[in-house]
Amino acid sequence: xxxxxxxxxxxxxxxxxxxxxxxxxxxxxxxxxxxxxxxxxxxxxxxxxxxxxxxxxxxxxxxxxxxxxxxxxxxxxxxxxxxxxxxxxxxxxxxxxxxxxxxxxxxxxxxxxxxxxxxxxxxxxxxxxxxxxxxxxxxxxxxxxxxxxxxxxxxxxxxxxxxxxxxxxxxxxxxxxxxxxxxxxxxxxxxxxxxxxxxxxxxxxxxxxxxxxxxxxxxxxxxxxxxxxxxxxxxxxxxxxxxxxxxxxxxxxxxxxxxxxxxxxxxxxxxxxxxxxxxxxxxxxxxxxxxxxxxxxxxxxxxxxxxxxxxxxxxxxxxxxxxxxxxxxxxxxxxxxxxxxxxxxxxxxxxxxxxxxxxxxxxxxxxxxxxxxxxxxxxxxxxxxxxxxxxxxxxxxxxxxxxxxxxxxxxxxxxxxxxxxxxxxxxxxxxxxxxxxxxxxxxxxxxxxxxxxxxxxxxxxxxxxx
Ligand SMILES: *Cc1c(COP(=O)(O)O)cnc(C)c1O
Numbered sequence: 260x261x262x263x264x265x266x267x268x269x270x271x272x273x274x275x276x277x278x279x280x281x282x283x284x285x286x287x288x289x290x291x292x293x294x295x296x297x298x299x300x301x302x303x304x305x306x307x308x309x310x311x312x313x314x315x316x317x318x319x320x321x322x323x324x325x326x327x328x329x330x331x332x333x334x335x336x337x338x339x340x341x342x343x344x345x346x347x348x349x350x351x352x353x354x355x356x357x358x359x360x361x362x363x364x365x366x367x368x369x370x371x372x373x374x375x376x377x378x379x380x381x382x383x384x385x386x387x388x389x390x391x392x393x394x395x396x397x398x399x400x401x402x403x404x405x406x407x408x409x410x411x412x413x414x415x416x417x418x419x420x421x422x423x424x425x426x427x428x429x430x431x432x433x434x435x436x437x438x439x440x441x442x443x444x445x446x447x448x449x450x451x452x453x454x455x456x457x458x459x460x461x462x463x464x465x466x467x468x469x470x471x472x473x474x475x476x477x478x479x480x481x482x483x484x485x486x487x488x489x490x491x492x493x494x495x496x497x498x499x500x501x502x503x504x505x506x507x508x509x510x511x512x513x514x515x516x517x518x519x520x521x522x523x524x525x526x527x528x529x530x531x532x533x534x535x536x537x538x539x540x541x542x543x544x545x546x547x548x549x550x551x552x553x554x555x556x557x558x559x560x561x562x563x564x565x566x567x568x569x570x571x572x573x574x575x576x577x578x579x580x581x582x583x584x585x586x587x588x589x590x591x592x593x594x595x596x597x598x599x600x601x602x603x604x605x606x607x608x609x610x611x612x613x614x615x616x617x618x619x620x621x622x623x624x625x626x627x628x629x630x631x632x633x634x635x636x637x638x639x640x641x642x643x644x645x646x647x648x649x650x651x652x653x654x655x656x657x658x659x660x661x662x663x664x665x666x667x668x669x670x671x672x673x674x675x676x677x678x679x680x681x682x683x684x685x686x687x688x689x690x691x692x693x694x695x696x697x698x699x700x701x702x703x704x705x706x707x708x709x710x711x712x713x714x715x716x717x718x719x720x721x722x723x724x725x
Contacts, residue, residue, distance in 0.1 A: 269309040272297050296677070301328025304698050306682060314682040317706050319695045321684070322496065322528055324559030326608050326697045333558050336604035340597050349377060349594040356599035363606055364565060367537055369546040372567040376586075377594035381527035381553035382421025384564035385489075388523045388549045389425045390588055391568060392487035395521070398575045398584050413477060413488045413520075416451040419497030420489065420525050420551075429489045432497060434687075447481055449474050453501040455640055455651065456659055467504060475514060482518040487549070489523040492539040493644055496528035499689035500642045500649025509543040521548035521572065527564075531555030532609065532618050532696035534645035548572060556598075558605030559695070563598030608697070618696045621646050621703045625692070628707035637718035648692035650710070652718060662688055668717060675713035681706065683713075690714065 266274070277291045296308035304327050306320075307313050316324065326333065340356060347354050361375035378387055389412065396409040414420075414429040421427070422435075428443040430436050431451075436443070452470040454463040461469065478485070492508050495501040515522045524547035529539040532555070536542050540550070549572065553564035578584040608614065622645050632638040632650060639653035652669060654662045662668040669685030676683050685691060692710060694703050 269297060272309060293674070296682075303327045303329075304695060304702050312680070314677070314680050315702060315705055315709070316695070317676070317681050317683040317710070318691060318693045319555075320559055321554075322533075322693050323554040323557075324695045325531055325555050325605055325614070326558050326612070327695060330558065330604075330608070332608055332611075333560055333601050333604040336600045337560065337597050340600035343596075345597055346592065346595055348591075350589050354594065354596045354599070356596045356603060357594035360599040360602050361565075363603065364552070364567060367606070368550055368552075368567055369538065369540050371546045371548075371569050372550055373570050374568045374573040376566045376568070377599075378564045378566065378590050379562045379592055379595075380421070380564050381525075381551065382423045382426045383590060384527060384551035384553045384566045385420040385426040385429070385523075385525055386423050387566040387588060388525075388551050389429065389487070389489075391566065391572060391586060392521050392523060392549060394586065395572045395575045396486045408484060409486050411445065411447055411481070411484045411486060413447045413449060413481070413485055415490060415495065416448055417453075417495055417498035417501060418451070418489070418491060419495065420491075421527070447477060447485070449477050451495060451498065451501060452503055452507050453495075455501075471510070474511065478514045478518060478520065482520065485518070485520045487521040487523050488515045489525060492524050492526060492529055492545070492547075493534050493542060494529050494539070494647055496647065497686060499651065499686050500644070500647050500691060502642050502644045506543065508540070508545050512543070512545045512547075523547065523549040523551065525551045527551055527553045529644075529647070531605075532614055532645075533647050533693070535615065535618055535622060537609065537615065555696075556605070557601040558608070560601040560605075561595065561598040562592070563595060563602060612697060614697050617698075618646055620700060621694060621696075621698065624700055624703050625694075625707065628704060629711075631711065632714075635714070635718075638714070646694050646696060646698075649686075650690040650692070650714070652688040652690065652714070671717045672710075672713045675716045676709055679709045679713060681709040681713070683710065 282290060298306045299309045300307045304316050305313050306316050349357060357377060364375055365373055376387055378384055412429050416431045418431045420429050424442055427436050427439055429446055450470045450473055452467055454466040457466040490511060493503055512522055524540050526538055530552050540547055548569050550567040557563050576584050576586050625648055626643060629641050632641050637652050639651040639656055639659040642649045653659050669688040669690055672690050673683055673685055692706060694706055
């Protein structure tokens with residue numbers, strides 16, 4: 260459509276976008292020259308931009324979409340709730356969708372988690388978990404008799420738990436976090452048990468052994484100082500899909516349980532089917548004391564998050580109001596009824612469409628279709644758990660030497676994929692594939708084929724293709 264001054268709608272929107280919108284996690288100077296798609300509509304597992312170009316959504320719209328876009332059942336649930344009321348507060352009052360969702364989350368999450376505190380994003384779900392754990396330690400019945408203070412958090416190297424100051428404090432990605440140093444509180448860190456590039460003097464086995472020893476030593480030596488241990492179960496997503504060795508999560512649970520240290524499981528990324536089970540903790544039969552959920556909770560529809568806790572933790576907040584044990588935390592849109600309605604519809608679809616069986620089939624398909632990368636000259640490693648995939652691009656497989664950061668190789672692959680009608684987004688030089696748990700197999704095939712093509716075009720320019 261042409262407007263008076265000759266610009267079409269897309270050009271005009273792009274001009275306004277570049278003039279006024281500051282995009283998250285986006286180098287804006289480069290972005291403004293890139294003519295990124297402006298998505299106008301979605302259907303199933305595709306998104307269509309304002310020029311009518313269709314893209315396969317290869318990253319679940321940043322790791323949150325579960326059943327596709329414009330899913331009739333979820334659309335209807337949100338519309339039905341909209342006919343009733345869009346928002347009421349949970350501060351001192353309740354709403355039917357938030358009650359029903361809490362009940363269903365408690366039913367489906369690992370045993371022992373009986374209380375649901377709502378918020379709006381993964382970052383706030385973690386922030387809430389940290390504050391609850393900290394306050395719990397202050398208010399525990401025997402707190403006064405304890406010698407230690409239990410006011411420090413243990414977290415993993417390379418962890419990502421969100422972008423608010425508390426969740427950044429327990430994070431460990433220097434590129435995102437270094438600049439805020441002075442604002443962050445101190446934590447105790449254990450090494451991430453992944454041996455892609457190991458320090459001098461180590462091989463894979465010796466490094467993983469070192470990580471185990473460090474884990475045990477850190478918990479032993481600091482037990483009386485630790486408020487809680489925070490972990491992304493099974494897979495560290497934003498670190499580049501780093502998959503922990505089997506048994507690691509269970510080991511962390513055993514060590515923390517033995518010392519009475521609460522375990523905070525951040526399932527913001529891995530929850531809702533992505534690793535093959537509804538929640539990742541199930542795979543190692545781990546019951547955390549606090550569980551953080553967001554991203555996939557509404558099927559990727561609306562901003563909603565939940566922090567679940569045990570009765571023991573919750574009970575430490577009970578008393579006569581004047582005693583000041585209340586958890587003074589809450590966001591305006593906490594437990595928004597539209598979000599809760601979407602979440603309830605999404606949970607129903609998990610069962611109705613047998614989504615976890617689909618995840619298992621797609622996990623096999625991804626592994627098979629990406630197996631050709633095993634001897635690609637510029638792929639250092641393909642890491643996968645369920646339908647979470649990270650393809651680590653390297654300049655040289657010898658020692659996994661990285662590409663020069665200035666080349667932005669991962670980003671170049673994204674741009675090449677875009678030309679092929681595929682939406683993906685890398686983390687540094689790790690190409691991330693995160694198909695929605697309900698994506699049909701034939702679209703997973705398309706996702707793999709286009710990704711392989713984009714990687715070749717960018718990393719093997721000698722192949723003469725563009
Ligand atoms: C994305 C993510 C978060 C933060 O969630 P937001 O909704 O972006 O605030 C926290 N933890 C993990 C593991 C995540 O992947």
